[in-house]
Amino acid sequence: MDTELLSRKLTDPEFLLKKDWMIQNIEFKLKMIDLELSSKYKRTIMQKIDHRVKKPDSIARKLIKKGYKVTYENAAGKLNDIIGLRVVCLYSDDVYKIAELLKQQMDFHLIKEKDYIKYPKKSGYQSLHLIFDVPLIYKETEEFQRVEIQIRTVAMDFWAGVDNQICYKKSPEKMKKAETELKNYSNVISTMDRQMLELRKKVESM
Amino acid sequence: MDTELLSRKLTDPEFLLKKDWMIQNIEFKLKMIDLELSSKYKRTIMQKIDHRVKKPDSIARKLIKKGYKVTYENAAGKLNDIIGLRVVCLYSDDVYKIAELLKQQMDFHLIKEKDYIKYPKKSGYQSLHLIFDVPLIYKETEEFQRVEIQIRTVAMDFWAGVDNQICYKKSPEKMKKAETELKNYSNVISTMDRQMLELRKKVESM
Amino acid sequence: MDTELLSRKLTDPEFLLKKDWMIQNIEFKLKMIDLELSSKYKRTIMQKIDHRVKKPDSIARKLIKKGYKVTYENAAGKLNDIIGLRVVCLYSDDVYKIAELLKQQMDFHLIKEKDYIKYPKKSGYQSLHLIFDVPLIYKETEEFQRVEIQIRTVAMDFWAGVDNQICYKKSPEKMKKAETELKNYSNVISTMDRQMLELRKKVESM
C-alpha cells in the first residue's frame, strides 16, 4: 500500500523530468572528465557509464530493512542510492583520477566516500563509492538530489556481476559455498588489475 | 579558410559535449514550465520544442555581414544565436506566460528581449525572442553560453515557414511580389490567433 | 486484476524492446517521406511527429467498452491503436501525399483507412487514420504489430486539442454546450486550412 504511493510518486511526470535531467547532468560531467583525462594521458579512460533508478519495491525493501516507514520523504532523505551511476574504467589508478575530478566540481557536494578498494567488503566486493548532493534549479528554488556514483575497474565489475548472480542460488548452503569460492577469487581479480596496469606502464615507459 | 578553423572548433568533442548539455538543460526548463502551466490551466501549452545549432558557414556569413572577422571568439561573443531553441505554443497569451517563467529561472540571465509580436518586423514576422546567458559549470569554472529562445504560436510559426520558403525564389522581382503577398497575409495569421484564443475562452467560460 | 496482468505484459522487457523498435522503424519511414517530399516541393512538409503507447487502464477501458475480456491477446488482436503515431503537417493537401507514400512501403500492410477529413466525425473531428500491420523479425519468425498512424494539419490538430480539453468538463450540460460551440468552429478550422493552402499556392505560382 505504501509501496503503491511511493510508486506513483516515482512515476509522476515532474519526478521523471527531474531524474532524467539529473542523470544527463552527471553524465555530462563524467564525459567531460573522460575527455580531459583521455586527452591528457592519450588513452581510453572510461569503458562505460551506466545509470539506474532504484525500483519502488527495492526502495521499499531497503527502507523496511533499515527500520524506516515506506514514504517518499524517507526514500529521498534516508537512502543515498535512488539515483545511481556507475563508471567502469580500465585501470585501477584511473578510479582515483576520476574521483578526484568529480570532487573538484564546485556544484557537487560530497556527502560521503566509501573506499571498498582499499577496504574491500567481507564478501570481497571492491569499488569506490562517492555520494554527492547535486543541485537542481527551477525558478527561485535550488533543491538537492542525493546520488551515488560507483567507480570501478572492468575486473571489479566482473567480480560484482558474479557476486550478484550468486544471490539467485536456491539453497543457503549452496549460496554459502559459492560465496566462499568467489572470495577465493578476489585475489585473481586483483592480479588481473595489477597485470593490466603493469602492461600499460611498460608500454608507456617505452 | 577562417570558416575551416571555425568549423573545426564547432565540431571538437568538448564543444559538442557542452552544446548538447546546454540544449538538454534548457529543454529541461522548458518541459518543467510546460508541466507547470498545463497542470495549472488543464490544457496543452507547448505544441513542440525544437533546437538548432547554427552551421559554420551561416555563422561566417553573419559575421562578415556584421563587419566582424570570422573567428570563434567573435562567433561566441558577438552572435546571440549560435545555439537556438524554439517553442511553438497554441495560444498567443501563452507566449508571455512561458516567457515569464523563463525569466524567473534564477540561473538564467536575461540579456535582451525582442518582442516582434507587439512590434512585428517590416516583413510581417511575429515572434518573441529572449536572449539569455546560461551558465555551465566544470570544475571551479562557471562559463556562460549565450542562447536565443524564440516563442511563437502555431500560426506565427506557419507564417515564418512561408517567409523562409520565399527566400529561395529565383528572381528579385518574384521575391518582392511574394513578400508583399505574404505581408498582406499577416492579418490572416493574427485573425487565426484571435479566433483560436476566442474559442478557448468560450469553452473555458462554460 | 486483469489490468494488472496486462500491465505486467506491457512493461516486460521484451515488449518494451519491440515497441521501441517499432516506433523507431515507423519514424524512420516518416522521416524518409518527409525528406522526399520536402526536397521535391522545396518547403517544410511535416511540422512534428509524435508517438504514444496506450496505457494499460485505457486499454482495459476500451476492451470492456467493446465487450471483450481484458487480456493481452485481445489488446493486441482487437485494438488497432496500442501503438499510435501522429504526423502533423502544414497543408491539407500534404496529408494525402504523406499517406500515399506510406501506402507504398512494401513491408507495411494496410489494414484500414478512415478518412475523417472527407467525412468528419459528428463531433467535427478531422484527421486521416491509417491502420497498418508492420512486420518485426527475430530469428526465423516474422510477427506483425498493428499500428495506427494519424495524419492531420496543424489546424485540425488544434481543433482535436480543444475537443480533448472539453472531455474534462464537469457537468454533462456544460460538455454539451462546449461541444456545440466547438462544432460551430469546425468551419473556422477549414477556413484556416484553405487560407494557408491559398497563400502557399500564390507564393508558388509567382
Next chain:
Amino acid sequence: MDTELLSRKLTDPEFLLKKDWMIQNIEFKLKMIDLELSSKYKRTIMQKIDHRVKKPDSIARKLIKKGYKVTYENAAGKLNDIIGLRVVCLYSDDVYKIAELLKQQMDFHLIKEKDYIKYPKKSGYQSLHLIFDVPLIYKETEEFQRVEIQIRTVAMDFWAGVDNQICYKKSPEKMKKAETELKNYSNVISTMDRQMLELRKKVESM
C-alpha cells in the same frame, strides 16, 4: 578532393537517416539476443554494445591502401566496415552463443566470418568478426548495407585498447618494442578469460 565528395555524401540527410536506422535495427537484434540469453542462463551476457561510423578520411585512407579510387560507390561496395558495431561480453563461450543467434536472423545475410579467437592475428589480436548484409526497405526497394559486428570478451577488448594506444608511439623502434611486449601479454589475456569462465562454471555447478 575526392574525400570532400565522399564527406558530403556521408553527411547528407538521407545517408544519416539510413545509417541511424541501420544501427538502431542491429542494436535491437543484439538487445533481443541479450534478453534471450540472459533469461536462459540467468546471468549478465553483454557488457556493452557500441557502434561507430567510419570517418571520411579513414575511409579514404583505407580505399587508397587497398588500391581503389576514393568514391562513395567503392566505399559502400569494397569496404565492409563503414558501419561497425561491437559487442563486449563477459565470457569467451558467450561470444559464440551471440554469434549463433545473430546468424539465425533470417533477414541478415552472412557474408563472411573471421574467427580471430581461434586464429589470432599475428599481433595477438583476438575477436570474432561477422560481416552481414542487412536489408533496408523504402517504398518498393530493398537495399542492403554491409555492416561488421565484432564480438569479444572484456579481456580481449582491453588488449585491443592497448594495441590501439601503441599506434600513437612516436618512433618505429618503440612501436616494435611495445608490440612485442603486448604479444607476450596475449597469454595473460587468455588466462584471464579462462579464469573468468572457470569461476562462473564453479558457481554454476554448485
